[in-house]
Amino acid sequence: MSWEILNIIAVAAFAFSGSIVALNERYDIFGTFILGIATPFAGGIIRNIALGVPVVHVWEQGYLLYVAMGTISIVYFFPKSWVMSWDRWNIYLDAIGLSAFALQGASFAIGADFPLGGVLFSSIITGVGGGVARDVLAQRKPMVLHQEIYAVWAMTGGLAAGIGLIDIGNMWQTYSLFFLIIMMRVLSYHLGWHLRFRDLYRL
Template sequence: MAWDILNMIAVMAFAFSGAIVAMSERYDIFGTYMLGLATAFVGGIIRNIALDVPVVHVWEQGIFFYVGIATITVAYFFPKSWVMFMDRWNVYTDAIGLSAFAIGGAMFAMDQGFPLGGVMFAALLTGVGGGMTRDVLAQRRPMVLHQEIYAVWAMAAGFVVGMGWVNLDSVVQMYSLFVAVIALRITSFHMGWHLRFRDFYRI
């Protein structure tokens, strides 16, 4: 149940994020739904392909598909001023999706019996795949390639889960990790933390 709720949060966050980006880029209603659904589900599809496990298509996602559709529908009727405001602060919605999907991806890999490297890889692909797809389709620079630390937090979530430092049966511990990853992503954004090693030496 906790895993399902986490996935639902992730789907809602990324579907909303994709819809907001689509509308800010003046996509029509079809494009808005397509970008919203791609943002919410492509990360999991890429993960399954990379891990060579059966792919669950978008239309086979059950309740999550309908949650994504409903979220995009609500966002589509936002006033233009709201859309522009939400687009400027999309980093927060993206952080929620990143955290939830990274943890969900790590849990999926653990359930499939993958070792630590596979768990971290699954967390990375699930966490950043949807956001990267959204930005590429919207012809924006993907957040994962920004200077601020982004993908590292998804891998860190996978590492914590893979090492068994979080009891996956404990709702408190799972959601504590969820909040921690969000906080780290937002903090790294506002503080400008980055991985530019060239700043530590002179060429």
């Protein structure tokens, strides 16, 4: 149940984020739905292809596709003035999707008995893949390539699960890590934390 809730939250958050970006770029209804669907599902597809796992299981949870479609419909058909005012919240939606999908990727790799490297890779790709697909399709610079700390938080979640620091099967521990990753991503954005080490040499 805990993973079903996390998946619903993540899919809705990323579908919302992708739809907002599409509307900002003045996409039509088809483009909005394509971008809104690609954002929550691209990370899992890329992960499965990279790890040699059949992609079909990504689509087996049909209710998640309905969640994405419903979210996109709400965004597209709501008054545009309302939707555009929600754009300021996109960083929070992206943080929610990043955290939930990073943990889902870690759980996937652990369940498939991948070593720590595979867990880290799965966590990062699942967490950031959707955002990268969204930004590339919208012809924006992907967040993962910015100086902001972004993929590091997905890797941190995968590391905590991969080394057994948290039990990914324990609901309370999983949700605690979920909210911690969100908090750290939001803080790193608002406080301007980055990985541009060359600035340190100027101090």
